[in-house]
Amino acid sequence: MAQADFTRIATNIGALNALGSLRSINNRLGIHQMRLATGKRINSAADDPAGLTIATKMLSRSEGLKTALDNIGDAKNLLSVAESGLTKISDILVQMRSKAQAAGSDTIGVEEREAIRKQLKAYGLQIDDTVDQTKWNGQKLLDGLQGFASNKLTFQTGADSSDTTELSGLTNLSTTSLGIMDTATTSQVVTGSTLDLGSILTTGSQVSAAAGGVSASLSGDYSVQLTIGDTTVSATLTFGGTTVATGSAALASTANATTSVSVGGFSLEVKGADTTAALAGTFNVNFEFVKAGDKFVDLDNTKSGDFRAYMAKAEAAMNAVNNQISQVGALMGRLTFKEESVAVSQVNVEASYNRIMNADMAFEQLESTKLSILQQTALTMLAQANTAPQGVLSLFR
Numbered sequence: 001m002a003q004a005d006f007t008r009i010a011t012n013i014g015a016l017n018a019l020g021s022l023r024s025i026n027n028r029l030g031i032h033q034m035r036l037a038t039g040k041r042i043n044s045a046a047d048d049p050a051g052l053t054i055a056t057k058m059l060s061r062s063e064g065l066k067t068a069l070d071n072i073g074d075a076k077n078l079l080s081v082a083e084s085g086l087t088k089i090s091d092i093l094v095q096m097r098s099k100a101q102a103a104g105s106d107t108i109g110v111e112e113r114e115a116i117r118k119q120l121k122a123y124g125l126q127i128d129d130t131v132d133q134t135k136w137n138g139q140k141l142l143d144g145l146q147g148f149a150s151n152k153l154t155f156q157t158g159a160d161s162s163d164t165t166e167l168s169g170l171t172n173l174s175t176t177s178l179g180i181m182d183t184a185t186t187s188q189v190v191t192g193s194t195l196d197l198g199s200i201l202t203t204g205s206q207v208s209a210a211a212g213g214v215s216a217s218l219s220g221d222y223s224v225q226l227t228i229g230d231t232t233v234s235a236t237l238t239f240g241g242t243t244v245a246t247g248s249a250a251l252a253s254t255a256n257a258t259t260s261v262s263v264g265g266f267s268l269e270v271k272g273a274d275t276t277a278a279l280a281g282t283f284n285v286n287f288e289f290v291k292a293g294d295k296f297v298d299l300d301n302t303k304s305g306d307f308r309a310y311m312a313k314a315e316a317a318m319n320a321v322n323n324q325i326s327q328v329g330a331l332m333g334r335l336t337f338k339e340e341s342v343a344v345s346q347v348n349v350e351a352s353y354n355r356i357m358n359a360d361m362a363f364e365q366l367e368s369t370k371l372s373i374l375q376q377t378a379l380t381m382l383a384q385a386n387t388a389p390q391g392v393l394s395l396f397r
Helices: 013-038 049-103 110-133 304-357 361-396
Strands: 152-156 164-168 182-196 206-208 222-228 231-239 242-247 259-263 266-271 282-296
Touching: 013 361, 049 110, 049 152, 049 304, 110 282, 110 304, 164 304
Parallel strands: 206 259
Antiparallel strands: 152 164, 182 282, 222 231, 222 282, 231 242, 231 266, 259 266
């Protein structure tokens, strides 16, 4: 700071010194007032470039950990939905085993066993309903996770992309998969129809054939197998132009064409790999239509032994369900520990961000008060410095 010389009045050095000090105080006071107004220690990159970089990274991680906490909560809710479905299925299986055990005794008559068989079927259908209805965001949770990639659940439970938790190994708990119900089927076989396919060359060509005993009154969903000679080809069966079932097999030799055959009101489309090769000659064509029936419990109501054997099926199903309950429960416990760990990490990262980015309001108020006083004294000294050159006038009296 320059030394004031009061005998030289063309430039007031004392006043300039006081003005420079006042400007410095005003700048510092403005910074502290801004911090008090915003609550932030860093309000621009110029305040602390390195601190701003570090704080921004910490803020990103803190927000990522908050999202991870939300994900963990959602994951636990999803698993709770699955657990509720599993528990209900387990309860039903306990009842099914008890009913089968009651029917396994010869103290039960034929009519009573038939009533129990029907009850077992109803319980089984309820298990299938539970499997179908236990969903999260439209995806089934008890069908072996068929709607999820790689048949596993993947939860994002950390701030980094690699911080995931997985649940795999769950099986389909439908009654068919559990082995406690079967699918009944009925079939109608038509054989001996002879078709001349020599003119079939390209896609869209058709050949007419006798109905061969296939009735147009058949209704429902059918699967179909078509054999030309000794070769089974891929086939699609449609009702009124709507595809209802498909069957597939490879067509050997060069007889690869697409053939549409009208059979008693049904449209049967035969597809081969090569749609330009000729299907020449006369072939014996066999059609087999298999209709899917309703699910049933295959038990003879006159045999108590069938019901005792069914007890073992119910127990095996219970073991499968209990295994999945154990898996789901174990993961829920793991997620609870994960949630606690992530919560602690989030608080610590938030604390580090707070120390760097946010203002210490008590300290800032102290500095602001101090600088306000200095501002007033600097103004007073500036006023005195402005009047100091007047002392030179005494030399002219």
